[in-house]
Amino acid sequence: MTSVRGGSGFRRVRQLLPSSPLRQALVPLFAVLLLGVVFNANGAFLRWQTHGAVLREVSVLGIIACGMTLVIISGGIDLAVGSVLGLGAVGFALLTLPLGFSASVAIVLVLALGAAAGALSGLLVARVRLPPFIVTLAMMVFARGLAKQLSGGQKVSSYAQTADGQFSALVLPDIYSWLDGRVFWGQVSVVTLVFAACAGVTWVVLMRQRVGRYLFAIGGNAEAARLSGVPVRAALLVAYALSGLFAAVAGICQAAQEQQGDPETGLGYELDAIAMVVLGGTRLSGGQGGIGLTVIGVLTLGYLQKLLSLNAFSTETRLMLTGAILVAALLFQRSGRARAEA
Amino acid sequence: MGWLAVGATSGCDRDEAVKGDLAAPAEANKRFVIGVSQSNLGEPYRVQMNADLAREAQAHPELTLIFKDAQNDSLRQRAQVEELVSQGISLLIISPKESAPLTEPVARVYEQGIGVIVLDRRVEGDRFTSFIGPDNRRIGQAAGKWAVEALGGTGKLVELKGLMTSSPARERHQGFWEGVDRERNPGMEVVFEADTEWLEPNARREMASALAVHPKIDLVFAHNDPATHGAYLAAKAVGREREMKLMGIDALPHEGVRYVREGLLDVTFAYPTCAKEAIELALKVLAKQSVPKQVTLGTRRFDKTNVEQGGVALD
Numbered sequence: 001m002t003s004v005r006g007g008s009g010f011r012r013v014r015q016l017l018p019s020s021p022l023r024q025a026l027v028p029l030f031a032v033l034l035l036g037v038v039f040n041a042n043g044a045f046l047r048w049q050t051h052g053a054v055l056r057e058v059s060v061l062g063i064i065a066c067g068m069t070l071v072i073i074s075g076g077i078d079l080a081v082g083s084v085l086g087l088g089a090v091g092f093a094l095l096t097l098p099l100g101f102s103a104s105v106a107i108v109l110v111l112a113l114g115a116a117a118g119a120l121s122g123l124l125v126a127r128v129r130l131p132p133f134i135v136t137l138a139m140m141v142f143a144r145g146l147a148k149q150l151s152g153g154q155k156v157s158s159y160a161q162t163a164d165g166q167f168s169a170l171v172l173p174d175i176y177s178w179l180d181g182r183v184f185w186g187q188v189s190v191v192t193l194v195f196a197a198c199a200g201v202t203w204v205v206l207m208r209q210r211v212g213r214y215l216f217a218i219g220g221n222a223e224a225a226r227l228s229g230v231p232v233r234a235a236l237l238v239a240y241a242l243s244g245l246f247a248a249v250a251g252i253c254q255a256a257q258e259q260q261g262d263p264e265t266g267l268g269y270e271l272d273a274i275a276m277v278v279l280g281g282t283r284l285s286g287g288q289g290g291i292g293l294t295v296i297g298v299l300t301l302g303y304l305q306k307l308l309s310l311n312a313f314s315t316e317t318r319l320m321l322t323g324a325i326l327v328a329a330l331l332f333q334r335s336g337r338a339r340a341e342a
Numbered sequence: 343m344g345w346l347a348v349g350a351t352s353g354c355d356r357d358e359a360v361k362g363d364l365a366a367p368a369e370a371n372k373r374f375v376i377g378v379s380q381s382n383l384g385e386p387y388r389v390q391m392n393a394d395l396a397r398e399a400q401a402h403p404e405l406t407l408i409f410k411d412a413q414n415d416s417l418r419q420r421a422q423v424e425e426l427v428s429q430g431i432s433l434l435i436i437s438p439k440e441s442a443p444l445t446e447p448v449a450r451v452y453e454q455g456i457g458v459i460v461l462d463r464r465v466e467g468d469r470f471t472s473f474i475g476p477d478n479r480r481i482g483q484a485a486g487k488w489a490v491e492a493l494g495g496t497g498k499l500v501e502l503k504g505l506m507t508s509s510p511a512r513e514r515h516q517g518f519w520e521g522v523d524r525e526r527n528p529g530m531e532v533v534f535e536a537d538t539e540w541l542e543p544n545a546r547r548e549m550a551s552a553l554a555v556h557p558k559i560d561l562v563f564a565h566n567d568p569a570t571h572g573a574y575l576a577a578k579a580v581g582r583e584r585e586m587k588l589m590g591i592d593a594l595p596h597e598g599v600r601y602v603r604e605g606l607l608d609v610t611f612a613y614p615t616c617a618k619e620a621i622e623l624a625l626k627v628l629a630k631q632s633v634p635k636q637v638t639l640g641t642r643r644f645d646k647t648n649v650e651q652g653g654v655a656l657d
Contacts, residue, residue: 041554044554050554153389159600258572259575309536315539
């Protein structure tokens with residue numbers, strides 16, 4: 001690491017690096033992994049169990065980062081994802097536990113709710129032309145309020161208080177333990193596969209569907225895109241609706257892992273998701289980026305947290321190190337980008 | 343705001359209100375409105391406190407409760423206290439968000455001759471009628487003593503702390519290690535500690551790290567039950583949940599007590615909601631009887647031997 005920090009050494013290393021965004025995103029990830037190998041906490045970092053845990057822990061954030069990628073590429077932002085996640089978790093727990101819906105019906109309803117919340121934001125951004133920051137900030141507050149309203153401010157679990165103050169235990173449906181379980185000989189968490197599937201869907205939307213091209217065009221220059229016949233409104237609606245949908249997926253995964261629907265869950269997750277997207281190299285101003293980059297950003301931040309956690313750094317140190325490393329990674333990316341554009 | 347003064351009984355339907363049974367006893371043609379100012383309803387403990395207050399008040403038909411939720415905002419809580427006073431309350435029950443900004447508003451109510459009962463968190467000085475609070479340090483000490491007994495004085499511990507910038511977490515931490523008394527029990531060794539900010543997903547992540555680093559863990563002490571539940575899930579995911587004792591604090595009926603009943607947690611210590619004592623004191627204050635300035639509540643221990651009997655009281 002000293003050679004990277006040193007003046008001429010830094011320049012030399014930078015010159016050796018290719019300027020493709022994907023490879024630039026990989027450098028911070030490899031740097032974090034290298035740190036993990038050095039500070040391996042008695043070998044804990046080198047065991048597969050740890051990597052499986054990282055992949056499980058980043059999944060919920062990764063799922064909302066998928067939707068965030070679509071929205072950011074379109075030149076927008078979605079601050080509502082953390083709250084819609086909470087709403088999804090509460091909705092899923094309410095439907096499956098006290099209301100007794102089957103898991104599949106509950107999943108469909110919750111996904112529809114998330115997509116509707118996202119679509120409403122999209123409608124206000126695309127049709128009424130309100131700034132995405134304000135619209136999704138409003139949705140963030142509203143969805144959190146709705147989650148608290150539906151749950152009565154309490155965590156929704158298999159343990160329900162009846163009117164006379166007694167408690168009755170419901171059977172936790174199998175979907176909870178299945179979603180929180182592992183497959184492939186107990187090596188891979190189901191939520192990790194859900195994340196992979198969401199990333200796959202995002203890749204298809206961005207790279208194999210016309211709407212993906214449109215989103216890049218809108219993020220690059222919305223006015224030029226409109227003049228060249230891009231259906232801006234419809235494309236933005238799709239992006240925000242998908243972001244809401246993914247947030248609902250994440251909410252279901254969160255509820256399954258916590259075995260309850262907590263109206264407070266997902267608080268502040270939108271900022272982590274934005275950090276992951278930007279760390280990957282997708283431009284916050286829109287028009288450039290990709291889901292592969294986001295996956296790398298998700299892993300970088302996830303491994304960084306695991307590294308700090310394994311070595312039992314204090315919270316104060318963790319926050320300061322995370323901030324410093326984020327800035328270092330972004331500075332590194334920008335220097336690479338400037339060189340590529342020169 | 344004069345019209346609000348009529349609201350002694352009618353104004354309360356502007357907010358969530360719980361009215362006593364209308365079949366009032368003959369002597370109780372006197373009715374009292376009690377304003378309840380809650381710092382937030384985001385924490386399950388506070389939701390439970392309000393529910394318990396409402397339930398305790400139901401036994402007293404002369405009492406009407408008006409609840410206000412300050413949503414974790416000191417200035418909003420101050421405004422709500424002033425609203426309650428202008429609504430003509432006879433007594434204020436307040437669980438303040440923080441002491442400094444609410445000391446003066448509470449004192450102004452008290453100096454108008456309205457009784458003020460402060461719950462759980464303190465205000466500064468002595469310009470209030472009575473303070474009822476659990477003692478986090480004593481709860482921590484009880485937990486520490488239990489840990490020593492459960493392990494026979496030797497073992498590897500994981501401590502999952504609450505938000506360490508908040509006083510309950512600091513006091514639970516301090517009390518626990520006083521209870522453990524490492525001078526007498528040097529074998530009680532903490533091998534991993536982390537700040538979970540009271541959150542279950544964080545606790546699960548930290549516990550996964552602890553499990554990855556330490557091949558043997560004898561006991562997990564978490565500062566709240568959701569964190570202990572997170573630790574349980576992490577241990578279960580690697581098939582090690584039977585290896586260790588799991589301890590929590592708070593003992594809310596639908597969280598800690600339930601986890602003990604289901605055998606997920608070994609023990610939890612109650613952080614009482616103060617509601618029963620608050621209503622008892624309120625009745626005395628309204629009847630112009632003298633009340634103690636400070637009431638410190640003990641805790642209850644819930645383990646599998648006593649959970650069905652409602653735990654056992656510790657002083």
